[in-house]
Amino acid sequence: MTTAIAIPFKTDSKRSQIRAMFVALIGAVALMLQATTVDARGAPDSFADLAEQVSPAVVNITTTTIVEASTDTTPMVPPGSPFEDFFKDFMDRGGQGGNNSAPRRSNALGSGFVISEDGYIVTNNHVIEGADEIEIEFFEGFVLPATLVGTDPKTDIAVLKVESDKPLKFVSFGDSDLARMGDWVMAMGNPLGQGFSISAGIVSQRGRALQGAYDDYIQTDAAINRGNSGGPLFNMDGEVIGVNTAILSPNGGSIGIGFSMASNVVSRVTNQLTEFGETRRGWLGVKIQTVSDDVAEAMGLETASGALVTDVPEGPSKDAGLEAGDVILSFDNKDVEDANSLVRTVGETEVGKAVRVVVFRDGKTKTLMVTLGRREEAENVAFPVAGKESVEPEDTTLFGLTVMPLNDELREQLGVARGTGGLAVIDVDEASEAFAKGLRSGDVIVEAGQEKIATADDLKLRAEDAREAGRKTVLLMVRRAGEPRFVALGVSEE
Known part of the structure; x- marks a missing residue:
């Protein structure tokens, strides 16, 4: 849009004309910049109001595991050492040898947050894994025992349940896809067992993958330490956009590189765990790899994108006619960037849904309809293991x-x-x-x-x-x- 600015000036003054034209030019440029500049949120004056709003829904988690005592009372010294008898006497006096050993209780700490007034709580799977007892400490100071509803090790998410006489305060998931690099975020949890604590920072990056097939982490420089695991990452509207899960650190402490599993992943997993006690992911039934530049060139593809099918075992895709060597370009009307994106998209799709799959085969595209199976039912397929015996080589x-x-x-x-x-x-x-x-x-x-x-x-x-x-x-x-x-x-x- 062109903006015209009329500035009256006297025709008998050439200098005045030039000055007026210059002023008009500056004004026009300013208006154009104002029209094209993207609005950005300023830094908040304080996080206090947000912290006060969401704190009642954030919890500290204490787990107790019964560890069986070791029956091996051999001192950790070389046999025949002059210290062997000394260590044996020391262990006996301390009641740690012979038949005096007994199981001990091991405690661990983590964080979580309430997602419903009837007591459903989200945390990391690694916070409660193997626990015999789970206790939830609320911000107001009361403590409730929790039971395990379900876990998903693939995304490191777990859902717990507490019973309360009164409705509990809770927080809601936000849309993690709306988070932008540079947006302010606030983490809350129980770092290093110090109790309820907050830290603030920005979204450093999105779409980070660590090692899982369903990884979609938000990277943040908000301080995250041991004990923060399972705690929420909030946007400035008080919505949970991530679950604090991991840090990158050479010394075990925060150096400003933390990872929170994106809420759009967590909310789907949480809904399934709450409803079924387990996950139910879609399964396409193919083995795939990402299309590299040289593979694309060899197949005659214009761009190195899509997922290359390497094998089609018995399952949904074989029934639908997919073949090894097909390149999946589109799944359920969504373009496929690479193998990882296809795995995530399929896993997020409803089991039993008939989806449209577009493949590249023999130099042209072909559309197939595939009815998805359930991944969890297909994960224990065994494959033969190659032998190691040597064979006399043929001279080719x-x-x-x-x-x-x-x-x-x-x-x-x-x-x-x-x-x-x-x-x-x-x-x-x-x-x-x-x-x-x-x-x-x-x-x-x-x-x-x-x-x-x-x-x-x-x-x-x-x-x-x-x-x-x-x-x-x-x-x-x-x-x-x-x-x-x-x-x-x-x-x-x-």
């Missing part, structure tokens, strides 16, 4: 790989199903691209260029086909201990 080397066709003896040693074709990797040149990309002795190459192979000549032919098609790489499907993955190797070296 490609891509720095010494290979030989599978036979019955090799199939048995490598845990490969009867009738499976392909090439067994006998040796890998450590200076080769194949070694750098993770191929090792004992791997089995079952496909090249998305076609099955049985001999070294087949592999050579697929490499030649890739070169003739103007591609720099050929895509191999490799199995190790039954687990498949795709690896793209350069074809220029052969």
Whole structure:
């Protein structure tokens, strides 16, 4: 939008005209900047009102675990040491030897917060894991025993329940997706067992992953220490946008790098634990890997995005017609960025829902309908483990790989199903691209260029086909201990 500013000036004064024009220009620029500047929240004058508002819903958690006494009373000194008798007498006088040993009680501390007036409480799974007794201390000073409703180790979330004669004060989850880098946040909990305490900082980053498939952490510089685990991370509206879970620290104390599991993950898990006592995640039934640049080039994809299907065991996807080598571009009308994002999206989708899956296959897209299963029911599938016996190598080397066709003896040693074709990797040149990309002795190459192979000549032919098609790489499907993955190797070296 263009803003016109009329400034009256005298025509008989050239200097006045120039001055007026300059003033008009400055004014116009100021208005334009005002129109385009993004509103930003200023720093709060104080966190006191917010702390007073939410404190009654934040709790300290004390767990008690009964630890069985060790029956091993051997002193921690070398046999025959002159100190052996001394330590034995010392242990006996202290009542720690012989039959005087008894179970002891071990206590641990953590934090949590109330999410309903009838007493449901959220904390970290690692706070209460293995506990025999759980006590909840409220901000007002009273203490109640808690029972465990359910846990989810994958997101490190647990739900507890207390019984109270009166409605409890609680806090609500906010939308963690609305949190922006630089937004003010406040953490509350029981750091180092010091009791109720608050710390404040900003959102340092979002979407952090530590090690879990469902990780979606908010990184913050608000001080988080031992004992803060399970406590809430609040936005300035008093909504919980994260559960304080972990810190990055060389010394065990806060250095301003803390991680809170995002509320949009926690709220879904909490709802399932509260309703069912367990999680119920969607299951697509495929093994996948992220599409790298060289894999995308080998497959003819325009961009390195999506999730590459490496295997389709019995399950929902196989029933729907998905195949190994498909690249999942879209799931339930949501674009798939990589393998991790697909795992999270599928896990958040309702079990039994029929979803639209768009895949890239043979140079074009194809849409399939998949009815999701339940992940928890499919997690205990066993896969064969490869044997370790050595095999006399055949003198065929490609891509720095010494290979030989599978036979019955090799199939048995490598845990490969009867009738499976392909090439067994006998040796890998450590200076080769194949070694750098993770191929090792004992791997089995079952496909090249998305076609099955049985001999070294087949592999050579697929490499030649890739070169003739103007591609720099050929895509191999490799199995190790039954687990498949795709690896793209350069074809220029052969």
